Amino acid sequence: MSGIREGVRDSLGRVGYDLLAQALADCGRDGYTGGLRVSGSPGGGFRLRNGLVIGAESPGAPGPEALLLRSGRVSGEQWADAVRESGGARWPAEALIAGGLAGAAELRVVTVMALHDAAFAIVAGQVDGVERDDRAGPPDGVTVSVGEGSLRLLQDANRKLAAVAALPHPVHPDRERPRPGRPAERLTSLQTELLTHADGRRTARDLAFLSGRGVYTVTVEVARMLGEGLLECGEAPPPIPVRVPEATPVRHREPPPPPPPPEPIHTPVTLPRRVPGASGMSAGLPPEKPGGSWRGFFRLRNGTAR
């Protein structure tokens, strides 16, 4: 392992890896249960149980939630519903399975993949310090049911790192910011997606989050696409345009134009009076029998039938 490690360190210029390797080895030997916080860039953390790694998180790799949501397998609303049903749990696995949004096996695969990917991101980055965090309490974050040996996990991450370093155009997950290169006709869905998002500002890690895929997968693909000329790395990042306050002095927004004055309401001086027969409607009606209305009045008053 040390041979691979030294080689990878040389080519990728990692700093502080020994700290992490030693700390994880100690945890495994002690049968440690608790957290292991890794400060650095991107840094992250491991969760161990009896010396075995049951969880890993890093800002450098998408977690299981991001993998499910960004890939479109679960929508934001569905996720929010599942979290509500699970009483605010961070990883609502049972609600996702009950709702038919994901299978139990699928979730297991996603969590194990995310664990390995986080370990890869931590190992590939810079490690400033490692400290145990064995405060009592429930494990924070997503954990897998079967723990992984810390040595095996590190070996796996180092093997991946060595594989990336061995490519003709090695890429670091957090360093290169590629942009589209020569046009190509036959592209895989991942390549199309990466070409859509690669704008000269984003690293392989950023592209992994955007596409909802593992950072190792995306790093390898970016390295291959750089080799094929589908992507290219510019010399300098695109400039940030700055507005010159002297030329365009800051001023408050113009107030909206005043609303038009309401039209005056015509108020007649005298109320109109109705003139009998003015409409002409009664002109064609037969003349009313004299006294008819009086008979009706008496019928109503005495309650007699007609």
Add this chain to the structure above:
Amino acid sequence: MDHEALTLEMRSLREQVTGITDTAVAACDGLLIAADTANSIDPEGLAALAAAGLGLARRTAQATARGTLRQTVTYGSHGCAAFYAVGDTALMVVLGDEGMDVDRLHQATQPALDRIGSILMAKQPEGV
């Protein structure tokens, strides 16, 4: 105002905190000064939203006796948007994806805000 120093601060913050995807600096009334944003984001609209959001948050903090406003953070399923006041003349917007450690962002942002405030005020003592 030193343009280069401002863009350097914005870039260095992005490199310092993993997960920052976009940054922008605007005057407190929402007029954009500088934006390091993806093409999918309208920086002028973002600056106006940030000014309105910070104003609303400041009023809310006052009305509810929560003290001095520190920042506002909007959380979404694909990340978060943080708005910081730069003194009382400008503001800064930081967008991050799901991986960004928000505590680490706040920690890294505070010294950057002081420096950005000094850069903005350097040539305009009366305010931006």
